[in-house]
Amino acid sequence: MRKHHRKVLLTLISIILLLAVAACGKKEGANASAESEKKVLKVGTTGLVYPFSFKENDKLQGFDVEVIEKVAENLGYEIQWQLADFSGLMGQLESGKIDTVANQVAVNAERQEKFNFTGPYAYDGTQILVREDNNEIQSVEDLKGKTVAAVLGSNHAKNLETADTSGEVKIKTYEAHDGTLHEVEFGRVDAYVSGRNILSAELGKIDLPLKMVGEPITFQEVAFPFVKEEENDALIEEFNKVIDKLREDGTLKEISDKYFKEDITVEANN
Secondary structure, eight states, rough: OOOHHHHHHHHHHHHHHHHHHHHHHHHHHHHHHHHHOOOEEEEEOOOOEEETTEEEEEEEEEEHHHHHHHHHHHHHHHEEEEEEHHHHHHHHHTTTSSEESOOBBOHHHHHHEEEEEOSSSEEEEEEEEEEEEOSSOOOOGTTTTTTTEEEETHHHHHHHHOOOOOOOOEEESSSTTHHHHHHHHHHSSOOOOOOOEHHHHHHSSSSSSSSEEOSSSOOOEEEEEEEEEEHHHHHHHHHHHEEEEEEEEHHHHHHHHHHHSSSSSSOOOO
């Protein structure tokens, strides 16, 4: 009788163990399935340019960062960030290592030959910056014979080249925006061309003897670029729907006001 009870007990224990293993297997399978269904968007940014993309307390943040995070959230994507200098990011985008770039990428003819763009989520202008005591530079015409700093591969360097029809401006390029303000401050270059939005934000944050002069060289749209592949067409369309939604419900303006105290997401009257 005892042997019979022992056999029954062992059988019950075996059944319980088998059910437990089966349950774990199902749980692990469900988790694996959920993981495989996660949509990942590989996004490049510099992480060096306040207030668009910068790190504070080791956390990546900024205007462009928040905008694309909102877009990704609405579309059910998880963002995988890739940090590099600007020219490196555009190279990674072209080679397919990342899906898009969130770093004030202005739309121009040269870039449109390689990439398709979403609709604009912001607008910017190429602005001249000089020392506060410099009163001789007010326009591109005044930059003739001068040395002007610009970020390598940036839209602003291209805009200055286009505006300098006589080819008399010496453009000195730098790998990143960080530090170029001090090049102007210490007189190592005569001026610097960059985005009006970023210069306005930085001059309001830091105390440097610098000023913006004249009207922007040009105004352009800022958008998310994608490699020209058929599979990206549908994604661009999805992005556009969300960007329109975020503009209509005031989210874009809210993010812009947070970093600029003004709305850079609507086209300026120029």
